Amino acid sequence: MSLAEPAALPVATSAAPRLHVLKRFMGRFKASLPAYLLLLPSLVFLALFTYGAMGRVLVDALYQRATPKAPVRFVGFENISAVLADPAFAGAVVNNLIYAVGTAVPSIALALLFALALSRTHAVNSALRAALFLPVLIPMVAASALFLFIFLPNVGLLDYYIGRLLPVLPNWLGDPDIALYAIMVITIWKNAGYYMLFFLAGLQAVPEDVMEAAHLDGAGPYMRLRHIILPELKPTFLFVTVIAILNAVTQVDHVFVMTQGGPSNATNLVLFYIYQQSVEHYDIGKASAATLLTLAALMGLTALSFRTMANREGGP
Amino acid sequence: MLFSRRLMLGLAVAGTMAGAFAFPALAGEGPTEIDLFFPVPVDGKLARDMGTLIKEFNETHPDVKATAVYTGSYDDTLIKTRAAIKAGKPPAAVIMSANFLLDMQLENELTNLDSLIKADGTTKEQFLGQFFPALQGNAVINRSVYGVPFHNSTPLLYINADKAKEAGLDPSKPPQTWAELTDWAKKLTRREGDKVTQWGIAIPCAYDYCGWMMETLTMSNGGRYYNEEFGGEVYYDTPSMLGALTWWNDLIAKHKVHPPGATPGPAVSTSFISGNAAMIMLSTGSLTYVRDNAKFAYKVAFIPRNVRNAVPIGGASLIMPAGLEADKQKAAWTLIKWMTSPEKSGWWSRATGYFAPNMAAYKTPEMVEFLNKNPDAKTAVEQLDVAKPWFATYKTVPVRKNLEDEVMLVLNGKKQPKEALAAAQKAADETLKPYNAETSLKLP
Structure with a gap:
């Protein structure tokens, strides 16, 4: 509200403000009607396949059957507390945290390294960039099937080559101590090239003149990296971190293909736990409750990161 | 990517709607249209074979138009069938993993086939009498027929005959008991220092396979694994299963003739083909794969016993979901009877490697000729005499996983068999609790 408006209010009659507001609303609506009409088709699909499904999950999370033949009844928050009390869910959350940190940090570090090494465009670098980007183009399911053979105990590619060096061959996917890390290797291999693209784009935005000035002032490569490049890449880091964490929760194709949990x-992982609850245990209530919890965590995370980003845009 | 998937879904829905508008004109005059959901649990050629089979059916049955819909693995097929039932559009027939029938019946998702059998003028006994007796346990629930056996398997012992001869063993006299098998495995294991270059035996353990192998070992150790008459009990914490798991663990930890950890089925068969494992336990379903790929002489044999010869069956039955319209039910029943007839049953068996559940299939001239050419296909059929039903309980998959998770810990040396089985029993009892609350523990 501007400061001028309160002065105008006393002049109006008692019935007018309401009419005024309504008229203004109608006016605004009329003005933006074409925009809404243009948005309508995607809104319909969003409502059908995203909001509708979310609403259904919300409802399903509140109902449960006590025994197989009993009718579904309203149980409120019982499903959510059952999920929170389930050691398998806690285990999945812990695994997912290890997985998120263990894939995000190395793949982002590798991506930055690749981007810094290949920032200048010439034929060799273009070829190398293409090679590093290649894993992104392979569908996760196909990649998992490939790695299934690489990790094959005794006869797989990995054991064939490093088998001579190790006294005892590990069962990469069959040993509970190693399996999660084997899965993480695939994610890092697949995502590093993708994140490299963002860093390459970010590096283009580092002002040339500042770099030249630093060069003239005698700043070495490390000083330039530490004090110019990395601060300039901060928004890219933030964005890539959010993407990496979202990926860690939503991309579980390789778990389905390789280990089934x-x-x-x-x-x-959490998404696989939800799949197990709904499909194997046929427990829609618990699966919906776990979905809600995951959704809440992801939305919180996204909101937080967007706020941080917005702060950066506005602030110094 | 998300957007494109959403778009495709939208297009699919639009297509279905357009189809729904277009079709009513045809209904009433044309043939009855039915869907058959089918999984491909082994290698890819099955989908093409199914296409051939359904095409032949449609050509010989002008009043029915069946469409074969590929639905992924056994587990995926259960998911998709349940989704279709929930959406109010169940497929008319499904090839369903034989041990999911009880769970589906408990959830009221199956059509009772008794009245259809009666309408044909046959009795239940006559109808079931066509199939191997071992298969009936998974098709009959509370004395009513809910499934018709379509393709089935049993576990087998595969032996690399060349390696056996090298080790001075006679492959024509395969090991009959666990003691003999342990002895063979020791002789077939090759070591270079501490490193094993050839394993004596490998037994698969991944979700699904692990439970089936535990049932195999437990049964040949005299045990039952589960209560065949009632879906609320499993026998995990028992001497028969303890013996089975301890022996499996001994092969790894004590005798060091079995690769450590949990190894999935495909890894085990690859290991056998590459000569890295001299003996393996696998399903009959892998026989065609081994026959096509092994570059050495191999031999298949019964699963050796400790107490008695006994193995579980595997494979799938044809079922009809609940809530079908009368004309579709009739058309599906025609299809099911046609697919399980001796001729078709035998044809499917030769194409896939599963054995034909219909006993008369083995009397057809094509089958007699095939068995003369491939005598190894006979072993699975002979083993049927000692076969028993596949474990099926309320919530079969989670109850099985309760055991498998603990078995995997044992095979990785993280737990002792005794405490692992006690933990598995406790977890399974917890999973079965709601069903027991409604049945065995619901007292007047």
């Missing part, structure tokens, strides 16, 4: 739940 096993051995002994060692590679069970």
